Amino acid sequence: MSAIPALAVDNLSVExxxxxxxxKVLEHVSFSVGKGxxxxxxxESGSGKSVTAFAVMGILDAAGKVTSxxxxxxxxxxxxxxxxxxxxxxxxxxxxxxxxxxxALNPIRRVGQQIADVLVRHGGATRADAPKLAIEMLKKxxxxxxxxxxxAYPFEMSGGMCQRIMIAIALACRPAxxxxxxxxxxxxxxxxxxxxxxxxxxxRDSGMATIFITHDLAxxxxxxxxxxxxxxxxxxxxxxxxTLFADPRHPYTAKLLAATPGExxxxxxxxxxxxxxxxxxxxxxPACRYSGRxxxxxxxxxxxxxxxxxxxxxxxxxWNPL
Amino acid sequence: xxxxxxxxxxxxxxEVGGKRLxxxxxxxxxxxxKGxxxxxxxESGCGKSTLxxxINRLLDPTSGSIRLGDTDLAAxxxxxxxxxxxxxxxxxxxxxxxxxxxPRFTAFHAIADPLRRLKSxxxxxxxxxxxxxxxxxxxPRTLLTRFPHQLSGGQKARVGIARAIAVEPELxxxxxxxxxxxxxxxxxxxxxxxxxxxxxxxSYLFVSHDLNVVRLLCDxxxxxxxxKIVEAGPASEVFADAKHPYTRALxxxxxxxxxxxxxxxxxxxxxxxxxxxxxxxxCRFYGRCPTGEPRCAEQMPALRDVGPDRQVACHxx
Ligand SMILES: Nc1ncnc2c1ncn2[C@@H]1O[C@H](COP(=O)(O)OP(=O)(O)OP(=O)(O)O)[C@@H](O)[C@H]1O
Ligand SMILES: Nc1ncnc2c1ncn2[C@@H]1O[C@H](COP(=O)(O)OP(=O)(O)OP(=O)(O)O)[C@@H](O)[C@H]1O
Ligand code: SF4
Ligand SMILES: [Mg+2]
Ligand SMILES: [Mg+2]
Numbered sequence: 001m002s003a004i005p006a007l008a009v010d011n012l013s014v015e016x017x018x019x020x021x022x023x024k025v026l027e028h029v030s031f032s033v034g035k036g037x038x039x040x041x042x043x044e045s046g047s048g049k050s051v052t053a054f055a056v057m058g059i060l061d062a063a064g065k066v067t068s069x070x071x072x073x074x075x076x077x078x079x080x081x082x083x084x085x086x087x088x089x090x091x092x093x094x095x096x097x098x099x100x101x102x103x104a105l106n107p108i109r110r111v112g113q114q115i116a117d118v119l120v121r122h123g124g125a126t127r128a129d130a131p132k133l134a135i136e137m138l139k140k141x142x143x144x145x146x147x148x149x150x151x152a153y154p155f156e157m158s159g160g161m162c163q164r165i166m167i168a169i170a171l172a173c174r175p176a177x178x179x180x181x182x183x184x185x186x187x188x189x190x191x192x193x194x195x196x197x198x199x200x201x202x203x204r205d206s207g208m209a210t211i212f213i214t215h216d217l218a219x220x221x222x223x224x225x226x227x228x229x230x231x232x233x234x235x236x237x238x239x240x241x242x243t244l245f246a247d248p249r250h251p252y253t254a255k256l257l258a259a260t261p262g263e264x265x266x267x268x269x270x271x272x273x274x275x276x277x278x279x280x281x282x283x284x285x286p287a288c289r290y291s292g293r294x295x296x297x298x299x300x301x302x303x304x305x306x307x308x309x310x311x312x313x314x315x316x317x318x319w320n321p322l
Numbered sequence: 323x324x325x326x327x328x329x330x331x332x333x334x335x336x337e338v339g340g341k342r343l344x345x346x347x348x349x350x351x352x353x354x355x356k357g358x359x360x361x362x363x364x365e366s367g368c369g370k371s372t373l374x375x376x377i378n379r380l381l382d383p384t385s386g387s388i389r390l391g392d393t394d395l396a397a398x399x400x401x402x403x404x405x406x407x408x409x410x411x412x413x414x415x416x417x418x419x420x421x422x423x424x425p426r427f428t429a430f431h432a433i434a435d436p437l438r439r440l441k442s443x444x445x446x447x448x449x450x451x452x453x454x455x456x457x458x459x460x461x462p463r464t465l466l467t468r469f470p471h472q473l474s475g476g477q478k479a480r481v482g483i484a485r486a487i488a489v490e491p492e493l494x495x496x497x498x499x500x501x502x503x504x505x506x507x508x509x510x511x512x513x514x515x516x517x518x519x520x521x522x523x524x525s526y527l528f529v530s531h532d533l534n535v536v537r538l539l540c541d542x543x544x545x546x547x548x549x550k551i552v553e554a555g556p557a558s559e560v561f562a563d564a565k566h567p568y569t570r571a572l573x574x575x576x577x578x579x580x581x582x583x584x585x586x587x588x589x590x591x592x593x594x595x596x597x598x599x600x601x602x603x604x605c606r607f608y609g610r611c612p613t614g615e616p617r618c619a620e621q622m623p624a625l626r627d628v629g630p631d632r633q634v635a636c637h638x639x
Binding site: 043044045046139142143144145148151152156157158159160161163164182185186187188189190191192193215216217218219221222223241242245255256259260261262264266267268270271272273 | 336338342363364365367370475501502504506533535539548571572576577590594
């Protein structure tokens with residue numbers, strides 16, 4: 001990992017306008033990813049992981065608005081780029097794998113052609129070379145018999161195969177920054193390992209930085225350098241993966257770990273996180289958005305959250321950490 | 323245990339241009355007992371969803387039989403199955419609860435729909451049954467008026483489950499039901515499934531890539547590789563002592579947070595074999611298998627018994 005971050009997000013806040021009011025979906029989100037580094041973004045459903053990705057990519061829904069912050073990438077602020085410049089960057093420098101792979105593929109175009117299209121459009125490949133390079137990519141994502149399967153349409157592929165086609169498309173142009181939104185949910189663990197290794201390889205060889213969004217904490221710990229934990233639009237804890245597992249300090253992180261089936265002997269041992277995410281439309285959202293569910297609540301929790309760091313890389317936003 | 327579902331020599335081959343055939347499910351045989359939870363795991367693309375769609379009669383098999391109790395479901399055409407009296411005996415929960423719910427149906431409507439169609443319920447009786455199902459699956463009744471886009475992932479998953487168990491199926495098939503859920507909601511759904519099974523005595527066929535979940539939820543596990551079942555047995559035994567080299571590789575690839583547990587990992591090299599017109603004599607795993615020998619390329623290993631209730635398809639197990 002190098003000292004210059006590939007992407008530095010600072011103080012990002014995002015709101016959505018809805019019929020029932022303004023939803024403060026992200027508030028003061030700050031994190032960075034170094035060149036060649038992989039960070040994981042984890043947290044419950046609805047915690048703002050995808051919205052963070054969309055904001056950085058400049059593809060927020062029309063109802064969404066960035067209300068503060070910067071996202072520095074290669075010397076310029078992505079949040080201030082024109083739509084045209086961003087469109088130019090996406091596909092070449094910035095690449096995203098979306099949460100819903102089957103719907104993101106063109107249903108009436110052969111999968112090999114879809115990869116070839118990207119290689120020609122963004123990767124500088126010629127029309128003549130592209131099909132061969134596309135087969136090469138299919139091979140890298142472990143599609144058996146890639147020469148023949150390149151001819152298949154998405155409906156002829158399994159769920160996990162479509163997911164791998166999306167990964168092949170996202171990686172085809174060797175982006176500087178990859179945002180992968182739950183890219184391996186439909187993959188068995190051996191294929192998943194191959195994909196994670198492939199992403200790691202691109203990190204080492206071409207310095208690709210990766211933001212890896214996942215619900216699988218063990219996967220994050222094994223393949224990512226750092227884990228950033230989000231809850232209700234706040235980053236509550238961030239630490240090197242091993243540290244986070246061995247020594248979680250935010251009460252929410254500890255609860256997430258307790259809900260993860262690992263070596264557990266029975267289902268009864270797993271504990272879901274009590275309570276729900278707060279309603280983000282509320283005017284009077286508490287300073288700590290976890291306080292309504294927290295067992296370690298103290299009087300100070302109503303004050304603006306502290307951002308303390310232990311050592312130089314373990315950050316916690318909590319008044320009464322473990 | 324008495325057999326509820328008996329699958330025998332079931333095959334599905336897709337035509338993929340020219341005279342070429344893709345062997346998605348290749349003469350698979352297994353049974354599911356009454357009240358039993360069977361996990362189905364295997365490599366992405368090995369045929370799990372195809373197998374499930376055959377059993378659920380969304381696809382017509384190329385050959386083989388699917389016996390549910392004393393009915394051969396394979397004899398009923400997929401196109402005519404929706405109106406068949408056996409329809410309600412097998413229900414399905416799909417991977418993406420969001421995608422499989424009709425966006426114009428409220429939660430109430432979604433759960434009521436199979437009750438109207440398959441049980442002819444209406445009026446007060448229908449409302450009472452829908453509310454009872456909501457209670458059973460832990461879906462607050464106040465959410466019944468909501469549309470899918472107004473529900474969270476976990477809530478949609480509950481609607482999907484409530485809808486599937488509404489007609490009291492004997493077999494509930496779940497294809498990666500928790501893949502899109504966060505760990506906290508996953509716990510709730512898994513514990514719910516366990517409770518429902520206890521209370522209703524249904525059998526489950528549970529497809530998942532999460533081996534820890536399969537270990538915790540399932541009585542027995544089937545491991546598939548390129549269209550074939552390569553190992554079957556009680557979940558606890560298979561996870562503790564896998565016999566097939568593919569199963570071993572699979573278990574060894576489970577992500578581990580603790581670096582000490584990653585030592586001695588088995589990583590598969592080689593190229594996966596093609597599912598298109600595969601050589602019937604060659605073991606499907608040959609070429610990637612760490613223990614493969616020339617014999618594996620001359621004789622396809624059959625699924626054979628290797629102990630009480632355990633089966634493996636490998637010459638060397
Ligand atoms: N277009 C929108 N209008 C209003 N609210 C929105 C919109 N898009 C997202 N949100 C809200 O923003 C919050 C964060 O959503 P986001 O999709 O980022 O969650 P996530 O962490 O990616 O969850 P998951 O794990 O389920 O994918 C949620 O409360 C969601 O309802
Ligand atoms: N309609 C079809 N036409 C041709 N081939 C198909 C069709 N449907 C599935 N296949 C092929 O059948 C094989 C098995 O696919 P299936 O969807 O059953 O896999 P799976 O085990 O469910 O995989 P995953 O874990 O990725 O969901 C794959 O090689 C797939 O490409
Ligand atoms: S039969 Fe041979 S190739 Fe097949 S799994 Fe066993 S050892 Fe490996
Ligand atoms: Mg998301
Ligand atoms: Mg599938």
